[in-house]
Amino acid sequence: MDFDPYSSHWSESVPPMTLIEACWQMTSARGHVLTCGVFQTIAGLEVRCGVLRRPDSLAIRARTRSAREIAADWKTAALEKGYSEVKN
Numbered sequence: 001m002d003f004d005p006y007s008s009h010w011s012e013s014v015p016p017m018t019l020i021e022a023c024w025q026m027t028s029a030r031g032h033v034l035t036c037g038v039f040q041t042i043a044g045l046e047v048r049c050g051v052l053r054r055p056d057s058l059a060i061r062a063r064t065r066s067a068r069e070i071a072a073d074w075k076t077a078a079l080e081k082g083y084s085e086v087k088n
Helices: 066-078
Strands: 019-027 033-041 044-051 058-062
Touching: 019 066, 033 066, 044 066
Parallel strands: none
Antiparallel strands: 019 033, 033 044, 044 058
């Protein structure tokens, strides 16, 4: 029997992430969309930031109040790197 690393049943029992709050979106000069949100995960409350299709590029567990502070800090850092706010 061959071993298939992708046939694990572990991932099937993990509940999906739930977006609690969308904090902000920005675009780079090259058009990449950076997004930040607060998610409920199996590990607890997390702030996640990343390219639109991969919001887990940067993640940290947080409490609700500090989650907004973390998101604000990451927004400031993105602005300093040259990202622009996306207008809704």
